[in-house]
Amino acid sequence: MCPVCGQEVESIYHALFKCVGAKNVWELWEECPMVIGTENMDFSNLALKMLECGTPRDMELLIVVAWAIWCSRNLRVFEMVCQGADQVWNHAISMLFDFREAVKFCGLGPLACEVRWKKPQVGVFKINTDGATEVDGRWSSIGVVIRDSRGEVAATLCRVLPGCFSVDETEALAIEARIILVRELDLHQVIVELDSLLVVHQILAKDFNGGLGHIVHGISGFLEGFHS
Known part of the structure; x- marks a missing residue:
């Protein structure tokens, strides 16, 4: 049985998409191009459907949020640490945001890495x-x-x-x-x-x-x- 909801036999799809804890997280995706968790399918098929309905950025978000849900599930099962849906969602959004900004930074070339701490002005x-x-x-x-x-x-x-x-x-x-x-x-x-x-x-x-x-x-x- 699922260690989080105790309602169904746990599978990867259930843990990431159908469990009540996972559903609460996915409901925070207001502009999701498809309904998640209504059909039983493996992750690869769901990802292909997301590519058909959405954009590559939607695909990125799908993967990162699923990873955050799985991490939250493991925290609850192995460490007895419970995270709310908002906390899981914000964690995923934060990671994706930082990744995209890092990609932009790396695209600036070697000079972008030469960032050093600078002293403030006098009195600051x-x-x-x-x-x-x-x-x-x-x-x-x-x-x-x-x-x-x-x-x-x-x-x-x-x-x-x-x-x-x-x-x-x-x-x-x-x-x-x-x-x-x-x-x-x-x-x-x-x-x-x-x-x-x-x-x-x-x-x-x-x-x-x-x-x-x-x-x-x-x-x-x-x-x-x-x-x-």
């Missing part, structure tokens, strides 16, 4: 943050370093988060904690550097929707007190 502090999250359910963690215009370290911080979060949730929580630290240090002119382009775009657009919405909303409120 630069914040570099990073987050780490594990697929095995272990708690996520964040780290930060703040440097001044001479490149000297002004403050550092590392922290283990109270739970296992997605990559982008971890990055967003990292920047939120770092901004709070900067306010406590009374630093008003700052530059924030992040690894996740999805988080950066959502903050700049003040997009408060989706799984990151409440975190981005808090970050936007904190940023209003800074000059840069």
